[in-house]
Amino acid sequence: MRPPSEGARRAAWWIAVASLLSAVPFLLTVTAQAQAGCPGESGLFHPCALARAKTYRPPRTADGKPNLQGFWRGPASGTENVEEHPMTDDDNGGKSLIVDPADGKIPYQPWAAALQKENRAKYVEPNVPCFPSGVPRSMYVPTQIEILQSPGNVLVLFERAHTYRIIPTSVRPHAGANIGLWMGDSRGRWDGNTLVVDVTNHNAKTWFDQVGNFHSSAAHMVERFTLVDPDTIHYQVRIEDPSVYTGPWTMAFPLRRNKEKGFRLLEEACHEGERNTDPLIRAGQRIYPGVPERK
Amino acid sequence: MVLCAGALFVASVASTHIAGQTVAPTSRAYSPPRTAFGQPDLQGVWQVVNTAAWDIQDHSGQRFPGLPARFSVPAGQGVVEGNEIPYQPWALARKQENYKSRLTADPEASCYLPGVPRITYMPYPFQIFQFPDRVVILYEYLHATREIFTDGSRHPDIPVEFWLGDSRGRWEGNTLVVDVTLFTAETWFDRAGNFHSDALHVVERYTRTGTDHLLYEATIEDPKVFTRPWKIRMPVYRRQEPNSQLLEYECYAYAREETDAAAK
Numbered sequence: 001m002r003p004p005s006e007g008a009r010r011a012a013w014w015i016a017v018a019s020l021l022s023a024v025p026f027l028l029t030v031t032a033q034a035q036a037g038c039p040g041e042s043g044l045f046h047p048c049a050l051a052r053a054k055t056y057r058p059p060r061t062a063d064g065k066p067n068l069q070g071f072w073r074g075p076a077s078g079t080e081n082v083e084e085h086p087m088t089d090d091d092n093g094g095k096s097l098i099v100d101p102a103d104g105k106i107p108y109q110p111w112a113a114a115l116q117k118e119n120r121a122k123y124v125e126p127n128v129p130c131f132p133s134g135v136p137r138s139m140y141v142p143t144q145i146e147i148l149q150s151p152g153n154v155l156v157l158f159e160r161a162h163t164y165r166i167i168p169t170s171v172r173p174h175a176g177a178n179i180g181l182w183m184g185d186s187r188g189r190w191d192g193n194t195l196v197v198d199v200t201n202h203n204a205k206t207w208f209d210q211v212g213n214f215h216s217s218a219a220h221m222v223e224r225f226t227l228v229d230p231d232t233i234h235y236q237v238r239i240e241d242p243s244v245y246t247g248p249w250t251m252a253f254p255l256r257r258n259k260e261k262g263f264r265l266l267e268e269a270c271h272e273g274e275r276n277t278d279p280l281i282r283a284g285q286r287i288y289p290g291v292p293e294r295k
Numbered sequence: 296m297v298l299c300a301g302a303l304f305v306a307s308v309a310s311t312h313i314a315g316q317t318v319a320p321t322s323r324a325y326s327p328p329r330t331a332f333g334q335p336d337l338q339g340v341w342q343v344v345n346t347a348a349w350d351i352q353d354h355s356g357q358r359f360p361g362l363p364a365r366f367s368v369p370a371g372q373g374v375v376e377g378n379e380i381p382y383q384p385w386a387l388a389r390k391q392e393n394y395k396s397r398l399t400a401d402p403e404a405s406c407y408l409p410g411v412p413r414i415t416y417m418p419y420p421f422q423i424f425q426f427p428d429r430v431v432i433l434y435e436y437l438h439a440t441r442e443i444f445t446d447g448s449r450h451p452d453i454p455v456e457f458w459l460g461d462s463r464g465r466w467e468g469n470t471l472v473v474d475v476t477l478f479t480a481e482t483w484f485d486r487a488g489n490f491h492s493d494a495l496h497v498v499e500r501y502t503r504t505g506t507d508h509l510l511y512e513a514t515i516e517d518p519k520v521f522t523r524p525w526k527i528r529m530p531v532y533r534r535q536e537p538n539s540q541l542l543e544y545e546c547y548a549y550a551r552e553e554t555d556a557a558a559k
Contacts, residue, residue, distance in 0.1 A: 175538075267440075287554075
């Protein structure tokens with residue numbers, strides 16, 4: 001990944017040790033699941049998981065909703081670049097997370113394609129100063145994700161920079177249109193076995209990845225969370241932003257369960273230990289100001 | 296026998312913590328609604344209405360040195376029981392130094408996680424969620440997150456520090472009692488320089504006192520800094536707006552934008 005990394009950890013040495021140890025069962029788990037379940041690569045995972053969703057009966061919470069609770073991880077390659085990208089000195093490489101359009105590319109309008117290139121050259125990658133990763137990047141940034149459900153709310157807690165999403169599932173309108181938020185404003189509902197989340201009110205100061213792929217503050221996202229086997233969520237997000245793209249586009253990928261016993265999120269005091277941003281600013285990079293809706 | 300020992304322990308803790316307090320009888324008489332799994336229901340969006348963020352002790356209105364007049368400090372009644380914080384002599388001197396350099400020395404000036412109990416009385420809302428094995432408190436300020444485990448588990452027995460400590464909770468009657476330890480020494484209690492060491496041990500008590508009110512109490516113990524434990528207490532109010540929800544206050548992001556503007 002492009003240095004500097006996702007932000008320095010402030011906690012003591014043992015967290016690093018614990019993380020390394022905790023990764024071992026996690027990797028074994030993922031390997032076992034990949035053999036039994038749908039393959040991880042988005043282009044193959046998406047149709048396979050949609051087919052499984054038709055017959056899979058998910059476990060339920062006490063109030064009868066599909067039980068999505070637990071610890072999860074998305075595909076970390078997405079934070080390098082949501083499109084297909086090679087392995088380099090900086091990147092591990094990976095396939096595109098985009099399943100529509102079929103070419104796996106973000107359908108930018110010409111001005112926006114130019115701006116994406118400018119972003120990468122000009123600005124500090126917004127995750128370096130520990131800014132919240134936004135939606136959908138939070139779902140695939142390399143971190144642990146915890147989903148909790150209580151009647152009327154789904155909580156998504158992210159270990160990275162201790163960010164969270166509160167997704168009310170009772171009917172209520174979005175926050176006022178002039179309120180821009182790092183993590184957007186989420187409203188959920190249950191559609192059969194699927195949690196459908198409508199996300200608006202982006203401040204547009206986040207990127208999709210480290211290479212400057214972006215949306216405007218007018219972006220409208222619809223996410224779908226569906227359990228397709230006990231340890232896999234099919235996650236899908238459709239992104240609509242008419243002044244930036246030529247049409248809506250969709251990412252889909254697995255969230256794989258971390259089944260380590262006794263696991264818990266730790267406090268990643270990211271900003272408190274962050275020392276990379278000031279040198280980048282001194283070297284001439286700027287803080288990304290965000291892209292308002294173009295009218 | 297185990298139950299008896301537990302009851303004795305709870306009783307002794309309760310008597311220690313309540314000795315000397317005057318708690319309105321209504322706060323104990325109120326019978327809160329219960330969650331589906333039988334706990335007193337503390338859920339909702341809450342916020343304090345006081346001046347503890349500036350200074351947890353009684354204080355006059357005053358200029359905040361270095362800030363424009365409109366960011367002055369309003370006079371306020373403290374939240375410390377008896378108003379005195381029992382500093383050891385060296386620590387009182389350090390507090391006074393902190394006070395003098397508070398514009399920049401306060402960890403809040405760097406937008407760092409503010410520690411416990413300070414996060415409770417920052418002037419921003421927080422939301423409580425309950426689960427059978429834990430209570431989750433999410434704070435608007437910095438997206439701060441606390442998971443308070445109520446499953447009987449203990450603090451980890453390892454050398455680690457957290458800005459918000461490690462929280463283990465239990466239900467004592469209608470009260471959520473939270474034991475918080477494993478703190479860094481890097482947070483303060485307020486903008487007036489009140490401070491602690493890494494030996495800080497906080498016991499919080501959250502009690503519903505009515506439909507829209509919580510009583511928040513915290514006992515603060517730190518043998519490296521204070522001569523005895525001391526307490527703070529304050530009501531917490533339910534946000535009444537029908538559309539109330541946590542938004543965001545990413546303080547450090549604005550600090551970055553400031554650095555950026557200065558570099559231009």
